[in-house]
Amino acid sequence: MPVDVLLGLQWGDEGKGKIVDVIAPRYDVVARFQGGPNAGHTLEFNGKRVVLHTIPSGIFRDGVINIVGNGVVIDPVTLKKEIEYIESQGVDIRKRLFISRKAHLILPTHRMLDAASEALKGKSKIGSTLRGIGPAYMDKTGRNGLRAGDIESKDFISRYKALTEKHSELLTFMKYQSPNSESERDFFEGVELLRSFKLVDSEVVLNNYLNSRKKILAEGAQGSLLDIDFGSYPYVTSSSTITAGACTGLGIPPTSIRNVIGIFKAYCTRVGSGPFPSELNDETGERIRRQGNEFGSTTGRPRRCGWVDIPALRYACMINGVTHLAMMKSDVLCGFEQVGACVNYFYEGEKTGIMPFDIVHREVRPDFRMLRGWKEISFAGNFNSDFADYISFLEKEIGVKISFISTGPGREEIVVKEEMAV
Ligand code: GDP
Ligand code: IMO
Ligand code: MG
Numbered sequence: 001m002p003v004d005v006l007l008g009l010q011w012g013d014e015g016k017g018k019i020v021d022v023i024a025p026r027y028d029v030v031a032r033f034q035g036g037p038n039a040g041h042t043l044e045f046n047g048k049r050v051v052l053h054t055i056p057s058g059i060f061r062d063g064v065i066n067i068v069g070n071g072v073v074i075d076p077v078t079l080k081k082e083i084e085y086i087e088s089q090g091v092d093i094r095k096r097l098f099i100s101r102k103a104h105l106i107l108p109t110h111r112m113l114d115a116a117s118e119a120l121k122g123k124s125k126i127g128s129t130l131r132g133i134g135p136a137y138m139d140k141t142g143r144n145g146l147r148a149g150d151i152e153s154k155d156f157i158s159r160y161k162a163l164t165e166k167h168s169e170l171l172t173f174m175k176y177q178s179p180n181s182e183s184e185r186d187f188f189e190g191v192e193l194l195r196s197f198k199l200v201d202s203e204v205v206l207n208n209y210l211n212s213r214k215k216i217l218a219e220g221a222q223g224s225l226l227d228i229d230f231g232s233y234p235y236v237t238s239s240s241t242i243t244a245g246a247c248t249g250l251g252i253p254p255t256s257i258r259n260v261i262g263i264f265k266a267y268c269t270r271v272g273s274g275p276f277p278s279e280l281n282d283e284t285g286e287r288i289r290r291q292g293n294e295f296g297s298t299t300g301r302p303r304r305c306g307w308v309d310i311p312a313l314r315y316a317c318m319i320n321g322v323t324h325l326a327m328m329k330s331d332v333l334c335g336f337e338q339v340g341a342c343v344n345y346f347y348e349g350e351k352t353g354i355m356p357f358d359i360v361h362r363e364v365r366p367d368f369r370m371l372r373g374w375k376e377i378s379f380a381g382n383f384n385s386d387f388a389d390y391i392s393f394l395e396k397e398i399g400v401k402i403s404f405i406s407t408g409p410g411r412e413e414i415v416v417k418e419e420m421a422v
């Protein structure tokens with residue numbers, strides 16, 4: 001059976017967690033393929049609100065296996081907290097969760113290196129989540145990292161010490177403090193819990209599932225505009241957030257991928273620094289933040305808000321091969337007299353509908369088209385006409401059909417406009 005990939009098309013926080021939770025029962029397996037606890041995926045059901053950072057968003061669905069793939073970076077401290085919370089909800093997580101031996105570990109010193117690097121950057125800081133993501137991926141590509149499977153080996157402690165000594169030297173050079181014993185104790189408590197878990201060669205497990213015709217959903221973190229190659233570099237995260245990342249982050253063949261579900265908000269947000277052409281630094285932006293409760297799920301930071309950015313969405317659909325769109329948080333825009341969409345950019349004296357190479361050092365301004373807003377969202381076979389017009393406008397501009405429309409944070413608040421064959 002093929003793999004379906006679900007990922008964000010903007011700067012993260014599009015609502016991936018919610019959609020994974022909604023569609024997980026259609027699959028046998030949900031697998032996270034990149035990122036780490038920089039992610040915060042929110043699920044709302046039975047009056048509960050849960051934010052997941054490392055564990056896939058299919059974990060609350062009976063009969064669904066969840067896999068943390070090799071492309072993920074794991075902080076044992078965060079993972080332990082997540083596991084304990086999920087267990088406290090009566091979920092037998094040990095039966096449902098497998099963790100890749102090849103996933104790299106985030107050490108306490110990675111978190112400190114993240115903070116030190118941001119401090120050194122001063123005004124041009126990335127606005128990272130300070131979860132140690134960049135330094136952990138640097139150690140992975142620099143061929144220094146420790147992997148989850150290494151905790152099973154006898155010399156794990158000495159390898160940990162060797163790596164943290166290197167980090168301590170770097171931290172001294174960066175004039176930053178060394179890790180304290182408390183953070184190391186938390187780390188080793190997390191490692192202990194990880195040891196009691198099922199570590200697997202997830203690429204083998206997943207390919208076996210594929211061969212036995214199981215249905216797999218690959219869950220992305222962050223968003224395409226934060227991708228290390230195609231995002232607004234250097235204001236990006238350190239992993240491959242796009243469809244191709246599902247292949248390297250899970251060890252599945254490109255030919256196994258079928259549906260690619262791209263998630264976007266009916267408007268746009270960004271948290272952290274970096275360019276945001278359709279940002280609204282005015283009362284309208286404030287209103288979106290207020291109505292959309294746009295505060296980070298991981299760090300609580302206020303998210304920057306703006307209108308939907310169509311050239312960016314087209315670009316994201318292109319690099320991901322998006323086959324189905326899911327539009328989130330349309331309800332947040334209810335009551336706006338008019339709703340805007342950035343249809344082109346003004347860039348280097350020209351109007352362009354194509355994402356330019358450099359939007360960091362060169363000015364890019366939005367060409368907004370204003371459309372009629374909607375008072376409410378109702379669905380009886382069709383949506384109310386003003387909202388339906390917005391949907392048709394976006395589908396035409398982006399060139400992909402919107403299959404799912406989310407109208408609230410809850411599991412049930414979803415309209416399937418076009419069925420997706422699974
Ligand atoms: P993720 O990182 O892509 O999973 O998204 P986050 O969980 O960080 O942020 C999305 C936020 O929007 C969460 O608080 C969700 O509960 C909420 N949410 C998701 N879909 C909808 C929706 O359609 N309407 C509203 N109002 N909130 C939504
Ligand atoms: P989910 O999966 C939104 C942003 C940070 C920062 C940049 C780099 O919940 O959508 P990092 O800690 O990765 O080095 O930070 O990326 N960022 C996110 N923004 N949602 C996320 O994840 C993010 N993960 C990282 O704010 O600008
Ligand atoms: Mg999030």
